Amino acid sequence: MAERAQSLETDRRRLLAGAGGAALALGLGGRVALALVPGDRRLIVFVLRGALDGLSAVPPHGDRDYARVRGDLALAAPGRDGGMLDLDGFHGLHPALSPLMDLWRAGEMQILHATATPYRERSHFDAQNVLETGGDTPSGSADGWLNRAVALAGGSGLAGGLAVPLVLSGSAPVTTWAPQVMPLPDVTLLDQLAVLYGGDALLAPALEAARAATAVTGGGAMGMGKGAASLAPLVGGVARLMKAADGPRVATIDVQGFDTHTYQGTGNGRLARALAPLGAAIMQCRDELGAAVWGRTLVLAITEFGRTVAPNGTGGTDHGTAGVAFACGGALSAAKVHGQWPGLARDRLYQGRDLAPTTDLRALFMAVLTGHMGLPAAEVARRVFPEAAGLRPLDLILKA
Amino acid sequence: MTVESLVAAVRFGLGPKPGELRAGRDRAALKADLAPQPAAPRPKGVPATGAIVAAIREATRRGRERDVVNFLKNDAKDILVAEVAARTRRAVETDRPFHERLVQHWSNHFTVSLAKPIAAPLLGAFEREAILPHVTGRFVDLLRAASLHPAMMIYLDQATSIGPNSRAGRRRDLGLNENLAREMLELHTLGVDGGYGQDDVVQLARILTGWTVDREGAGNAGRFMSVLHEPGDKRLLGQRIAEAGPDEAEAAFRMLAAHPSTARNVAARLARHFVADDPPPATVERLARVFRDTDGDLRAVSGALVDEEAIWRQPLSKVKTPNDLVQSIFRLIRTVPEGTLMIGALKILGQQPFSAPSPKGWSDRATDWITPDALLRRIEMAQKAAARLGRYADGAVLLDAGLGAGATADLAAAVRRAGDRTTSVALVLASAEFQRR
Numbered sequence A: 001m002a003e004r005a006q007s008l009e010t011d012r013r014r015l016l017a018g019a020g021g022a023a024l025a026l027g028l029g030g031r032v033a034l035a036l037v038p039g040d041r042r043l044i045v046f047v048l049r050g051a052l053d054g055l056s057a058v059p060p061h062g063d064r065d066y067a068r069v070r071g072d073l074a075l076a077a078p079g080r081d082g083g084m085l086d087l088d089g090f091h092g093l094h095p096a097l098s099p100l101m102d103l104w105r106a107g108e109m110q111i112l113h114a115t116a117t118p119y120r121e122r123s124h125f126d127a128q129n130v131l132e133t134g135g136d137t138p139s140g141s142a143d144g145w146l147n148r149a150v151a152l153a154g155g156s157g158l159a160g161g162l163a164v165p166l167v168l169s170g171s172a173p174v175t176t177w178a179p180q181v182m183p184l185p186d187v188t189l190l191d192q193l194a195v196l197y198g199g200d201a202l203l204a205p206a207l208e209a210a211r212a213a214t215a216v217t218g219g220g221a222m223g224m225g226k227g228a229a230s231l232a233p234l235v236g237g238v239a240r241l242m243k244a245a246d247g248p249r250v251a252t253i254d255v256q257g258f259d260t261h262t263y264q265g266t267g268n269g270r271l272a273r274a275l276a277p278l279g280a281a282i283m284q285c286r287d288e289l290g291a292a293v294w295g296r297t298l299v300l301a302i303t304e305f306g307r308t309v310a311p312n313g314t315g316g317t318d319h320g321t322a323g324v325a326f327a328c329g330g331a332l333s334a335a336k337v338h339g340q341w342p343g344l345a346r347d348r349l350y351q352g353r354d355l356a357p358t359t360d361l362r363a364l365f366m367a368v369l370t371g372h373m374g375l376p377a378a379e380v381a382r383r384v385f386p387e388a389a390g391l392r393p394l395d396l397i398l399k400a
Numbered sequence B: 001m002t003v004e005s006l007v008a009a010v011r012f013g014l015g016p017k018p019g020e021l022r023a024g025r026d027r028a029a030l031k032a033d034l035a036p037q038p039a040a041p042r043p044k045g046v047p048a049t050g051a052i053v054a055a056i057r058e059a060t061r062r063g064r065e066r067d068v069v070n071f072l073k074n075d076a077k078d079i080l081v082a083e084v085a086a087r088t089r090r091a092v093e094t095d096r097p098f099h100e101r102l103v104q105h106w107s108n109h110f111t112v113s114l115a116k117p118i119a120a121p122l123l124g125a126f127e128r129e130a131i132l133p134h135v136t137g138r139f140v141d142l143l144r145a146a147s148l149h150p151a152m153m154i155y156l157d158q159a160t161s162i163g164p165n166s167r168a169g170r171r172r173d174l175g176l177n178e179n180l181a182r183e184m185l186e187l188h189t190l191g192v193d194g195g196y197g198q199d200d201v202v203q204l205a206r207i208l209t210g211w212t213v214d215r216e217g218a219g220n221a222g223r224f225m226s227v228l229h230e231p232g233d234k235r236l237l238g239q240r241i242a243e244a245g246p247d248e249a250e251a252a253f254r255m256l257a258a259h260p261s262t263a264r265n266v267a268a269r270l271a272r273h274f275v276a277d278d279p280p281p282a283t284v285e286r287l288a289r290v291f292r293d294t295d296g297d298l299r300a301v302s303g304a305l306v307d308e309e310a311i312w313r314q315p316l317s318k319v320k321t322p323n324d325l326v327q328s329i330f331r332l333i334r335t336v337p338e339g340t341l342m343i344g345a346l347k348i349l350g351q352q353p354f355s356a357p358s359p360k361g362w363s364d365r366a367t368d369w370i371t372p373d374a375l376l377r378r379i380e381m382a383q384k385a386a387a388r389l390g391r392y393a394d395g396a397v398l399l400d401a402g403l404g405a406g407a408t409a410d411l412a413a414a415v416r417r418a419g420d421r422t423t424s425v426a427l428v429l430a431s432a433e434f435q436r437r
Helices: A002-017 A021-036 A066-073 A095-105 A124-133 A145-153 A187-197 A203-217 A228-243 A270-294 A361-372 A377-384 B003-012 B027-032 B049-061 B065-073 B075-093 B097-109 B117-134 B139-147 B150-155 B167-172 B179-188 B198-208 B247-257 B260-274 B281-293 B298-306 B309-313 B322-332 B339-348 B372-392 B395-402 B409-417 B421-430
Strands: A042-048 A109-116 A157-160 A174-177 A250-255 A297-303 A323-328 A336-338 B234-236 B239-241
Touching: A042 A124, A042 A228, A042 A270, A095 A109, A095 A270, A095 A323, A109 A361, A124 A145, A145 A157, A145 A250, A145 A361, A145 A377, A157 A228, A174 A203, A174 A228, A174 B372, A187 A203, A187 B372, A187 B409, A187 B421, A203 B372, A228 A250, A228 A270, A250 A270, A270 A297, A297 A361, A323 A361, A361 A377, B003 B027, B003 B097, B003 B309, B027 B298, B049 B065, B049 B075, B049 B117, B049 B150, B065 B075, B065 B117, B075 B097, B075 B117, B075 B322, B075 B339, B097 B117, B097 B260, B097 B298, B117 B139, B117 B150, B139 B150, B139 B179, B139 B247, B179 B198, B198 B234, B198 B247, B234 B247, B239 B247, B260 B281, B260 B298, B281 B298, B322 B339, B322 B372, B322 B395, B339 B372, B372 B421, B395 B409, B395 B421, B409 B421
Parallel strands: A042 A250, A042 A297, A109 A336, A157 A174, A157 A250
Antiparallel strands: A109 A323, A297 A323, B234 B239
C-alpha cells in the first residue's frame, strides 16, 4: 500500500516537473480507467518447463546447415513421410503440432525464433526465475511479470493447477483452479473451518478463493494425472472461468516434460509426446472460449531456454540458449515468424554450441501487454519490466 | 505436555503417535535418535537391486515399447508399491522419528523420480541403500552412494553417458551426457551460485564417464567400465585431476564435499527444512561452520539443528507437505496403510511418492503447498479419513494426542461442540494447527 502511494506520488511530481507530461498523463489516466476498458482482452500463458527444443518445434529447414548440425534429430523436409510442415518457406513446424496449422492458415499464429531471456547460464531453475520475474538476473525481483501486469490492468489472475507459478506470483490477486478428484467437503464443515482459519494469513484467503472458484466451475469429477491426459480437464476448466465476463483476464498453465536429454526423437519420441498435448491444448482454448472471446484472446507458449544445436551422446539435447516462443489467438491478424535468424554454422553459434539469441524474449511480452492488453507502454516499461529499459516491443501484428 | 514436546514431535519428528507428546521427548531424546542403527532388511516383494537392474535391462534390451510398458505396469509397479508400503511403515512405526525425517530430507536433496519411469523399481532401493545408511555419517559417503546408485545414474542419464574418446565412444560415435554432472554441482553440492562454470560441468561429466549400471545386474552399487571412460587428465574447479579411471570420481566427490560452497548449500537446505522457509542467515552460517569444522559429519550437523533456539521459539511455523500431513495422520491413528492407499492419497494432494517434478525435489515452502485448490483437497482428505474412522475415533482424543498444548482454545471448543464424531475428527485433521509443523 505504502509502495503504491509512493509511486503515485512520484508520478505526480514528475508530472508537475513536466517530464514527458503527455505520456505520463496518459499513463496515469490509463491506470485508473483500465479495469473499465470494454471488450476486455484475455491472455493465457503456457509455461513449458524443462526447456523446449526450439530447433525441433520450429525447425529452420531453409538453413543449409540445419540437417547437418542436427544429425539424427533433424526432421525430414516438408512433404516427406513424417516430415515437418512448412510455414513460410524457411521455417517449419514439428508434425506433432500439426493442429496449429489451422491457426497459421487463419493468420492466428506468430512465432518468435532465436529468442532468449537475458540469462546466459544453463540452470533450469535460475532460467525459469529470469523468465518469470522478467528481470536480468535470477536473484532479481520476488514477483512475476505477469502479476505486475495484472496489478497494472486491474482484475485478477488465474493459475491453472495446484500451485501459483512465480510468473503470476505477487501482490495482485491470483487464485488457482484444478480439476476436482473427489466430491466437495460438505458446506457446514467448510463454514466451520472458515471461522477457525479466521486470522490465519495463509489458510483463510486460500479457503475463500477455493470456494469462490468451485462455485463457478461446479467441480467436475476429473482426475489430475500426469502428462498428456491431464491437460484437457485443466485447460477446459481454465477456459470456462476465463470466458465469464467478469472472469480472470490472465491465466497460466504449467506444462512439464520438455527436458529431452535422451530419446528426444523426431516425428515420434519423447519430444513429440510432449508437444502433441500442447497443440491440442491450444486448440481446446479456441474451441472452449468460443469465437467472440477467442477474438480477444492471445495464448503464449514460452520456455526458459533452448537446447544445444548438436545432439548429445544419448539421442537428446542438453541445455542451450536461444529457443522459440509461440503466440496464438484470434487477436492476431497475420501469420509470421519473427526474429533475426542467426544461422547454424559453427561460427554463428553462441559459445560454439547453442543457437545464438537475437531477440530479448521480453520484447514479445512487452508487445503483448501493450498492443494486446492495452496497457500504457511507459507504465509497462517502468512497472513491469524496469530492468529492460530501452527495449523495443516486438512488432506483433494484431487486429486493429 | 509442553510446547517443547510438540516441537520435538512435529518439527523434528513425523508427528506424534498417541502418548508421544505426554512422554515429553526433549533435545537429548532427539540427539539419541541420531545414534547409528543396523539397516532394516529388504521389504517383502522387492528383489535385490542387482536383479532389478537386470530386469530393467531385459525390458529395454530389444527396444520394444510393448516390453517396457509391460514391465512398468507389472513388475516395476509391484516393486514400487511394496517400497512405498515399507517406507510408510518405517515412518508410521519408528521410535526414532528425527532420524526418519532426516532420511526423507536427504532423499529429497538427492532426488530421484518417477519422472523417468524406467527408474521406478529402483527408487525405494535408492532411499534404503544410498540414503538411509549415511544420513548421520559423512557427507562424502552420502554423495558417493547417491551419485553412483543405479537409480540416480538412470534418472540423470549417467548410465548412458560415454567418453567421446573412450574405446566405446570412438567405436560407436556416442558421447557425453551432462545431466548428472550439472545437477551434482547445482543441487547436490556447490549450489547454483557455488562458483562453478559450464566448463566444470563438462569436466565433471568427463570424470564420471565409465560409471554405469552393472549390465549383468550384479551387486547394488554402480560399476566402473574403463571401456566407457574418457581418457586424459581433467580439470575441475581449477584443480587438475590426473587420469586415474574410477578414482577420478572419488577425487571429485572429495573435492566437492570439502568445498565451502557445499557446506553453505547443504546448511541452507537443512535450515529451510527445519527452521523456516526463509531461515536466518546466522543459522545457515552456524550449520555451515559445523559442517566445515567436522569435515561434513552429518550427525554433528543434525545435532547442531537441535541446538538452534529459533526452532524452539517458533512452534508450528512450517507448513506440512502432503507427505508430512498424511504420515502424521497415520501415526496419530496408529495405522499402517497399504502402499496403494498411500500412493492414491498423496497423488490427490499433489505429492505422489517418488515423483518429484524435477531434480530439485519437492518444495520446502508453504506458498507452494497451500493454494486454494490444494487446501480444498487437504480438507476433503481430512473429511474422508474421518468418515472412514467413524466411531473408532474421537476428535477430542485426537486433539489431545496430536496437538496437545498447540491447539487453540477455539479449535478445542469447536471439536467439543461438533455434532458428530466424524466432524470432530475432520475438524482436528483439517485444522490450521494440524496443517503445520
